[in-house]
Structures are given as structure tokens and as C-alpha cells.
Amino acid sequence: MEITSRSSNELVLSGPIKTIDDSMAVRAEVQKLVEEGASSLVLRIEDSFALPSAVIGYLMKLVNRDKVRLTLLAGDHRLRELLDELQLSGIFNVGSLR
């Protein structure tokens, strides 16, 4: 997995997000943007079919407790279906990349 920053509130995540290291890296990059003052975030997840539960739990905390406005754009339909099954489509403002 690779993470690139597009702007002060937008990250692009390429490749599958699958390992514990991937989870830690995503959390660290997002946290950096929040600490720099981002009150809204756009995550462009280009081709991961899922998100580890550790990342999902962390994003839920950002939205519910820290009131960060999140937009999650997923390129793989399976990730959108997963978030829908978890009833997170609305909370994460899930959209399609393609």
C-alpha cells in the first residue's frame, strides 16, 4: 500500500490495505492531517477491496467524537458494499471513485 497526500485534507491510498503495518500507516497519516488542523478529510481509496477494522474504528472516532467531516471515495465496489453492510455509508459519506 502507498499513501500520497494531495492537499492539506486529502489522501490517496493505492494498493490493498491489509496488514497491521498498513493500518498503522493509514492511521498515522490521517492523524497528522487532523493535528495540522484539517476539519474535513477526503480519503481516495483507489483499489483496496476492504479496510481493516482498526482503521474503521479509528475513522469512526474521528467522525463521531472529533466531528471531522469525512468523505471516503472507494474505487472497488466490494469496499463500498462492506461499508454499506456495516451501515457506515452515511457516516463516512461513501462515494465511488469511478
Added chain:
Amino acid sequence: MIEQQLQHYAAGLSVLYVEDDTVGAAIIQKLLEKYFSSVSGAKDGEEGLRLFAELQPDLVITDLMMPKLDGIGMLQELRKSNQKVPVMLMTASLEHVHLVEAINLGVSKFLAKPLRLEAVRRALLGVVRELHLERVAEQARQQEVELLRYRNRYHSRQQELARDKERHILRNELADRFLPRAAGSGGWLVDLLHLPRDIMSGDSYAVIRTDDERLLIFLADAMGHGLSASVTSMLTTAFFNHMVRGCACRRMGFAHLVTTTMTFAAENVLEDEVFSGLIMELDPRGTTLRFASCGMPAVLLIRNGEVERVRGNNPPVSAFSPQVELQQLSLEGVSDILLATDGLGDAGTRDGGSYREHLVTDLETTATAHELFTRYERACDDTANDDDITAIRLTAVAEGRGRRQFHFSAAGTLSGIRDLQQQVGEVLLSAGLAGERFDQLELALGEALMNAFEHGCLGLGQRKQDLILADEYDELLMAAETQQDKLIELFLTLLPRGARAQVWIEVVDPGTAGEATARHVEAQSAEIPSGRGFLMMRRSVDLVRRNASGNRLVLMQMFTGALQA
């Protein structure tokens, strides 16, 4: 009396008369008002049509000869929109051509002019009688429809209740669990497929984990007439459940359980019915299994990569059944066992054979009940199979010929589980296993290791979400880096499976039974914090199972292509 009733009925009807002669119209108006509460008049056919469309009367009386549009012409137009309203035709003379046309247009009565009051009264009562009978018949039809609707609702409700009862009786206590061996890794798991054709089917099953960690399986297929067969099957399954759960099966012994269950079935079948059933006991710590099969298809098992077919020793249970004989099988080298009702093997294939001919090969080359069903669907048109199918596939975790086993362990810390994941990844890649199935397995392994770390080592339980919200979660993980006293073990097994590769991973943590419920809650909503990890694993790999305590977790993933040396 009848005439009074008809007059009473007529009082509720409306009538339209069409007459151009004003004297005649006045006479008719007066006459009709005696019988009908609503009487309207028109001067010619055109006005008659307009009033008919506006008032929709129950009865029409019309003169034949009128200006603008005569009685026949009006009737021709009227019938375009209304085929049923009774029409009485008044005429001084009727030519043959008019008579035929009037009959074809459904004129109910003819009234000769000049009108004679008694004749008109009789004709009116005749038409009213027909209207009355028609209405009574319509009401009866409506009541019948209503009764049918009620019966449908009643039967639907009964079926829902029966289905709920069926679900209550049928049980698989190993749906998300496995039974581990006493020491080391591995154990047995159950993968079940149940395809009933009706609510309350003849197939039934119970998979029960006993308190002393044995596996008891009951598989039934009652053959008889519709619901009667199903009732036998359900009753016997309920009896089996009661015997196991309610009567302290450990003291009772397996032979007694078999005899009492099959005797119960025999007592409850009708003289022209038979009942096929199989009861099996598997102790994951033992080296043998016991079973009694009465009229069930042969048990199929894979031993050291070869399929063995073990026929049952007993005929189906009938009202006159003899004693049941038990059988024993060695589990040495056994990796898979398939128990199935005859609906699977007897299913017709698309090429005109039976699926029994494909079953051995498909069992050998598949790893789950789902895969087996996919093969079955490829060979057979399931919509053409009217028999129920129940297949119970027992799988020995990480057993099979030509396996390669790896054992890793690491401290229960974040860096420890990252190391474990990395080591597993390296082994898999060196065995040539890559691609999306590899990514999915890595995701599931990450979830399993995080679960072992958070719950097995840190004992977070349901506090996890509170810690995340309080920003104390990350600190806790980091603080645990210095605690090296708890170990997480990982058993990795690579197996060749036909032309494919099978990977088993078992993660063992030092957690206690008390945390089992906290870590594997079946919760997947935005409001409930836990359970997502288990969902993620289930979506990512072919099989996920845990032990009763929750501190051993097994993942299985199939890969296309053979293992590299």
C-alpha cells in the same frame, strides 16, 4: 311474500326511461315511482345516452321509435360501455330485423304499446328478480374470495410458525466454531449445507458440541407422505436434542443414545413409512469415531488423499425395525468426512446421470461445503431436483497428505504480531502464493492477530471502544511493548489439494474463556463497536472458526495453482 321482498329490493334501485311521447312518459313516470326510489326520464336516445353515462342506473326502459336516435341506436351505443345493465324495450310493433337486433343487444324484456299496467308490473318484477339474484350471487362470490384470502393468510401464518419451529429444532452449534484437539494445534470443524424444498422438509439435522467437547451429529431423512415425513423427522431430531442436552449424554453412553433415538423414530413412523437416520460421535482427542447409519447413503471420507466409501450396516428404520448396529472408524490420516442425505447423490445431472458419479472427485478437489455445492450446481440443474439436500462436511484442521507445517511464536505486543504477519507472508510468497486471495488472507490474518493481541494479551474486552474514544487506546498498545510475558503462537500449514493449494492458519493466544463473548460479538452496525474484525475475516477467507474459549482462531484459504517447492 316474494313479491313484497322484490318490491322492497326495487325501492333501492334506480331506473332511467326514454320516451319521446309526453303522455306516455307521464304514465311511465307515475308507474315507475311506485316501485323505484330514483326515476329519471329522457326525451330521445341522445339524451338517454347522456343521462345513462351520468347516472349509471340499475335498469333502462326505452321506446323503440324516437327522433334523433331511436331505441336500437341508443342501445348499440350503450352496450359499447356497459354489457350488463338490463334494458326493457317498449314498442307498438316490432319488425323481424329489429327483434333480432334487440335480442343481440341483450334486451331483457319487450313491452307492447299501448302499455298495460299489469304486464308492465310483471315485466318489471321479472327484471328486478334477475337483478336481485345476480346481486346475491355476486355477494356469495365476494364472500368466497374473502374466505379464500382469510384461508391463505391463515396458511401463510401457519407456515411461518412451522418454519420458526423448524429453525428452533435444527441446530448447528459449530457454525462458527471448531473443536480443538487437547494439545497442539488442529481439531475438527463442521461445514453444513441444508437445502430444503419446503417449509417442514423431510431432511433434518442437529450438530451438537457436548460439554466435554465431543461432537454429536444427527442427520435424518424421513421418507413418507409430505408433512407426515417431516413430522417424524422433526420429532426425532427434537428427541435427539433432548436426549443429548436434557439427559446427560455423557452418563447415558453413545450406544444408548443411538438405540433410544432410533426406537423413538420407529415408534412414530406409520406402517408404510420409513426413516433414514445417522448418528455420529467424534471426539477430537480420540483416534476413532463411532456411528450408526440406518438407510443413509454411504459415508465418504478422505484418508491420506484417497476417498473411502463406508456403507452403513442397518436398513432404514420402520415400524418393525430390528436392533441397530454401531460402526467404528479410525481417524488416522482422515482429513474430510461427508455425510449427506440421498438428495445429493440421487440428483440428476445435465448429462443424464446422477451426481453420485461426480461426488467422489468433487469431494477430493474441494475444501468447503460451499465449493462442493458450486460443483453440484455445475453438474446438476438444482431447480429440477425436488428432493431435499443436507450435506455435513467434517474437516480436520490442517490435515492432509504432503503438508508443510510451520510454527511461529512472538511476544504479545504490537511489534510481535507485526513480525508474525511478516513471517507468514514470507512463507506464503516463497510457496508461490500471491494475488488477491493472498491479500485477503493477509487482511484476515491481521484481524486475527489484532484480536489475539487486544483481547488475548491485553484483555480489552468491551473496554476497547471506550479507550478509543478517550484517546487512551494507542497509549495502551505502546505501553504493552515492554510486556513480553505473554506469547501468541501461530501454526501455518500448507497443503496440496488436487491441483490447488490449501493454507491453514491457527492463531493461539493466552486469553481466557471470560473474554470469548467480548471479542466475537456478532455486531456489525454503526452503533455497536465490536464484531467487525470477525466479519472482515468471514468476508476475506474460505473458512473462519474459533474455539469455545475464543483464544484459538482458525483461518483457511484456497489458492489456485500448486504449491512451489
